[in-house]
Amino acid sequence: MKIPLKIVFTLILASSLSLRAQDHPIEIRKDTAHLIPIALRGFTGEAEEVLRFDLSVLGMEITEPADYIVSGRNDGQVQGSLTQTGMQRPIFARAYNGGSTRSQAHAFANDIVKELRQTAPIFQTKIAFRLKQGNSTEICVSDFDGAHAVVLTHDGAMVDSPSWLPGGRGLLYTSWMHGNTAIYEHNLATGARKVFAGYPGSSFSAEVSPNGQMVAMILSKNGSPNLYVCDIDGGHLKQLTRSREEDSSPCWSPDSREICFVCRSGRAGLQKISVDGGQAVPVHANAYGNLTSPDWSPDGSKIAFTSGSRPFTIWVMPAGGGPAEKLVSGEDPCWAPNSRTIIFAQERNEKRVLCLLDVPTKHVKDVKQISGSCSEPSWAR
Amino acid sequence: MKNLNIFSVFILGLALLATGCHHKPSSITPIPGSQGPSGGDNTGGVGPGTAVPVEPQVTDKTQGIPINLNEIFNHPYNEDREKFKNDTVYFDFDRATIKASEESKLQDVANYFKSDSTDALIVEGNCDERGTEKYNLSLGERRALAVREYLANLGMDPQRIKTVTYGASKPVATGHNEAAWSKNRRGDIVFITPK
Numbered sequence: 001m002k003i004p005l006k007i008v009f010t011l012i013l014a015s016s017l018s019l020r021a022q023d024h025p026i027e028i029r030k031d032t033a034h035l036i037p038i039a040l041r042g043f044t045g046e047a048e049e050v051l052r053f054d055l056s057v058l059g060m061e062i063t064e065p066a067d068y069i070v071s072g073r074n075d076g077q078v079q080g081s082l083t084q085t086g087m088q089r090p091i092f093a094r095a096y097n098g099g100s101t102r103s104q105a106h107a108f109a110n111d112i113v114k115e116l117r118q119t120a121p122i123f124q125t126k127i128a129f130r131l132k133q134g135n136s137t138e139i140c141v142s143d144f145d146g147a148h149a150v151v152l153t154h155d156g157a158m159v160d161s162p163s164w165l166p167g168g169r170g171l172l173y174t175s176w177m178h179g180n181t182a183i184y185e186h187n188l189a190t191g192a193r194k195v196f197a198g199y200p201g202s203s204f205s206a207e208v209s210p211n212g213q214m215v216a217m218i219l220s221k222n223g224s225p226n227l228y229v230c231d232i233d234g235g236h237l238k239q240l241t242r243s244r245e246e247d248s249s250p251c252w253s254p255d256s257r258e259i260c261f262v263c264r265s266g267r268a269g270l271q272k273i274s275v276d277g278g279q280a281v282p283v284h285a286n287a288y289g290n291l292t293s294p295d296w297s298p299d300g301s302k303i304a305f306t307s308g309s310r311p312f313t314i315w316v317m318p319a320g321g322g323p324a325e326k327l328v329s330g331e332d333p334c335w336a337p338n339s340r341t342i343i344f345a346q347e348r349n350e351k352r353v354l355c356l357l358d359v360p361t362k363h364v365k366d367v368k369q370i371s372g373s374c375s376e377p378s379w380a381r
Numbered sequence: 382m383k384n385l386n387i388f389s390v391f392i393l394g395l396a397l398l399a400t401g402c403h404h405k406p407s408s409i410t411p412i413p414g415s416q417g418p419s420g421g422d423n424t425g426g427v428g429p430g431t432a433v434p435v436e437p438q439v440t441d442k443t444q445g446i447p448i449n450l451n452e453i454f455n456h457p458y459n460e461d462r463e464k465f466k467n468d469t470v471y472f473d474f475d476r477a478t479i480k481a482s483e484e485s486k487l488q489d490v491a492n493y494f495k496s497d498s499t500d501a502l503i504v505e506g507n508c509d510e511r512g513t514e515k516y517n518l519s520l521g522e523r524r525a526l527a528v529r530e531y532l533a534n535l536g537m538d539p540q541r542i543k544t545v546t547y548g549a550s551k552p553v554a555t556g557h558n559e560a561a562w563s564k565n566r567r568g569d570i571v572f573i574t575p576k
Contacts, residue, residue, distance in 0.1 A: 130514075137550070158547065158550055160514060160548070160550075161514070161515060161518075174518070176545075176547075179545070180543070180545055181518070181545055181546055199448075200448040200450050201526075202518075202522045202525075202544060202545060202546050204518050204519075204522075204546070205515050218518070218519055220544065221447065221448050222445075222447045222448070223446045223447050223448065223530075224445045224523070224526065225519045225522045225523055225526075245523070246477070246519040246520055246523040247519065248516050248518065248519035249513070249515040262515075262516060262519075290475070290512070290516070292512065292513045292515070292516045293513045293515055293516070306513050309512065310510055310511045310512075312513065332514070332515075375514065376515075
């Protein structure tokens with residue numbers, strides 16, 4: 001897989017930055033929960049397509065009349081400005097060098113979103129997911145929007161649950177390639193693979209901690225599918241839960257100190273446990289049905305999860321527990337680095353497609369369609 | 382009443398006997414192996430039985446039986462999916478409990494292994510489509526383990542029973558209804574022999 005070229009952007013109107021604060025006290029709408037109407041002018045082809053898609057993902061509606069104007073051109077390089085409607089001077093104006101037109105357009109969109117939503121950039125990030133075509137399943141990586149999709153596995157074996165390693169250098173995933181259920185580590189640069197966890201019984205559902213130092217996973221080696229943690233090199237294996245019932249779906253708190261997971265005691269529900277062990281505590285939400293597949297937002301404030309049974313719905317609740325809000329029909333939510341966008345899988349016509357949800361506006365945008373059924377997305381954070 | 386003679390009393394007595402409360406069975410169906418209907422000892426001629434030593438299974442109530450598989454799984458082996466095809470165990474929705482209706486199947490399997498100790502089993506746990514994939518992986522594994530534990534309690538060596546989970550990825554029936562789902566919630570038993 002090619003590593004994207006570094007984007008170098010030039011500040012054309014550097015002086016406008018010093019003028020801006022004095023002459024134009026811009027009041028950028030801080031209201032995150034509304035669609036922002038934006039005019040898009042002057043761009044063509046792929047640059048226009050990328051800008052339109054990216055801004056839409058963050059709840060901006062390309063239309064006129066609009067609150068803001070994004071104008072520019074992409075002959076040779078992408079350059080453009082963001083201006084509040086009615087203002088003389090732009091909020092910023094930049095030209096982007098290096099990389100492809102697509103990369104430059106993503107960089108411009110990141111800068112626009114930073115101004116209007118004050119969120120971390122996501123448009124040059126990667127996702128991994130499970131792709132099912134006919135009877136085969138494979139692990140796939142792509143840009144966050146589905147572009148540049150690369151199929152990583154060709155084993156003719158079932159695969160599941162991809163999870164990114166630190167810095168996007170590789171993935172852990174579950175594979176049945178050797179006749180048992182085991183976790184493999186896949187180096188993206190070299191394509192090399194090794195068994196990460198192949199204990200007696202079944203090993204599956206690995207999740208790397210945000211600080212990249214530990215892995216949580218489900219192992220049945222002691223007679224029940226329970227939650228375990230180990231170091232990133234596989235050492236210091238520790239069993240965290242010992243229930244008779246099955247545990248599943250671990251996810252990490254952003255400080256890598258706690259794990260939220262699904263525990264079966266009667267109905268499936270969410271629990272939290274310290275990485276040091278101890279008693280797991282329930283996380284209460286007022287959602288109905290089985291609660292599964294949680295994911296903790298990178299800013300620590302929210303947990304998204306799947307509720308019900310096929311067809312599923314995705315909900316989000318405060319990370320400490322509390323009233324949950326139903327968001328959209330779908331399953332397997334995974335937060336973007338901005339703690340605002342969620343990628344998830346939605347069932348359509350007997351197959352699953354990946355979608356991007358802007359949580360505050362509930363606006364949904366489909367990821368670029370890949371032939372086959374896509375599920376279990378993991379966002380490289 | 383003065384005219385009720387002895388003969389009449391006799392007839393009356395017989396009538397009373399014939400319509401009395403006591404039933405007397407008109408015919409006896411012998412129960413195979415029993416001595417007869419009037420009580421006996423109901424042992425069919427079998428002695429009282431002697432105690433047979435049973436190796437206690439380490440079934441921790443807080444967990445299942447730890448997995449430490451027999452060597453047979455470390456070398457090439459043959460898989461026979463036909464032998465115990467009719468002993469596939471079916472489960473209720475979202476459950477991993479061995480139902481009463483399935484117990485005789487596992488008894489069949491355990492009976493085979495009582496006289497044979499060089500072979501092994503793989504139990505494959507499966508689910509219907511109604512859970513998320515990660516949830517189904519765990520539930521499928523729990524079902525495979527439940528079959529393993531049940532067979533162990535019938536006397537099989539649990540380390541000759543390997544578990545694999547497929548979640549909902551290997552349905553035998555398509556369709557989005559209980560008819561299909563009930564066929565997919567299963568533990569398949571694969572017979573293993575060393576090559």
